[in-house]
Amino acid sequence: MRKASMDGFEDMVFGKPEVMEDRPTHFCPGCGHGITQRLIGEVLDELGLQERAVCVASIGCTVTAYAYFKIDGLESAHGRAPAVATAIKRCRPELVPFTLQGDGDLASIGTAEIVHAAARGEKITVIFANNATYGMTGGQLAPTTLIGMYSSSTTGGRTVEQAGYPIRMSEMLATLDGPSYITRVSLHNPANVRKARKAIELAFRAQLAGLGLSFVEVLSMCPINWKIEPVKARQWMAENMIPQFPLGEFKCIPEVEALKKGVKG
């Protein structure tokens, strides 16, 4: 264990990943983004990617993701992060670009870019935070909002007549030949957070092995916009979101399967 410099902490058993900046995040209480970004930080440390990883942030609550990592980073316009990451990877194949996108960004305005990056099998990693709402703009109807679920633009709950059905991005993308790894994980309890970390590590390992697009959908809490207390939000997510967005792998080509033995528990 690393020794903490502060008095009173002889053996630190849980610290901030080396690759993460020493600064508070801007996320709301109970939000899942901080957990996801920390997991990415742990994986970048584990794989020693500080000098090669590139954070391609998108629009929404992930917009300042580049501020939290000690790696090169850039912003991209709403929905276009996979296009930006595609160009970076094609120009500099030694770099390890990953996008961080919410469901409004990836599953609504950016559907063309993610579908075509996946179809081309771009050698990039996409971390997709699905919290079923537009967090940054105040909780409007998202492409992933559940039927009946409150949003600030469907205050009586989402109806099929008005807004149709939520989109399952992982399942959709898994129909394509380009991606090497597509999985959906959840942050609703510690056991699943550990699984999420493994999935993110495998996704980065797939890119390092030169395999096609790797995609991790992370079901993530947004207590503020759901208007549910943080602890209850986790339970709500497990009970309501997982039935609509089932957890598990939707694609894992044999080359990625073979990488699993390198992922620690």
Add this chain to the structure above:
Amino acid sequence: MPERTLMGGNIAIAEGAILAGCGAYFGYPITPQNDLLEHMAKRMPEEDRIFLQTESELAAINMVYGAAAAGFRSMTSTSSPGFSLQQEGISYMAGSEIPAVIANIMRAGPGLGNIGGAQGDYMQCTRGGGHGDYYLITLAPSSVQDMLDYTMLAFELADKYRNPVLVMADGFLGQVVESVVIRDRVKKLPEKKWAITGAAGRPKNIINSFEMNPMDHPARIKLILQKFERMKRNEVRYEGLELEDADIVLVAYGSVARSAMTAMQKARLHKIKVGLLRPITVLPFPYQPLSDLAGRGCKFVVAEMSAGQMVEDVRIAVGNRNEIKLVNSWGGVPLTADEIFEAIDLLA
């Protein structure tokens, strides 16, 4: 003797980009610039450089942003409807100070319009176009040689100012075939310490246009505006023909400048003292030389393939001092030398 070859206008842009060290090209098919994309599809891999046909003009401009952020000389080409889509990306690049080159081979609008050449994008190519306070440099070639030369210049200026630069040509110019001199390859590309290359042996590089705190944002905009002041001081370019004794000054750019030259020659045969001022940079616009000509008492004929867009810049330069006559065509129809001559004749 320098090497000379016959070349189409769009192809000259592609070859100019390759000579200038363009390392990555991204594009989407749209008439009348398809031969540019097709030429790049063949030539970029031959040069061991990046070519990608994208899913949309939106993806193309954002890939240009990504490649340019990674330190590569990078470009896209499109035509008017596609250029409208790219304005968002151009605004992001201007806001985050990313150098890139965009060639807009203009066709007729609004809407789908048609595939004939036009100059109806003048406003969106010279007034920013996308959201927010920013400016570009916009170069207007009028020959195939210009297509090649100005594309090379566009890459140089983009890097000099860390800003997107437009090459704005009309569809007729894109299809014209002329003799061109092939220039020397740019051998040494500028170093880009700000680029995304991996945070190895240096602090991380961040590229963004976002400021969380509004109080921090004006300083960033001020830098962009100061940059435009430098462009206005240093980069105004135009060609003047027979202006010394001119009573009437033709103002025209792109393929219309060629018709205007013919009209000018015809007018001179009729003993009408006509000169031509051809803006090379339509942004920053050559206001001062036009203002000086106005001060000398010249009248102006503005010839353009739009409902009358550049004429507004000429009005800014001339004010109410002298008469300005607009002769124009639109909807994908060329403007002929005879039409321009008639306008001169009416004013003489």
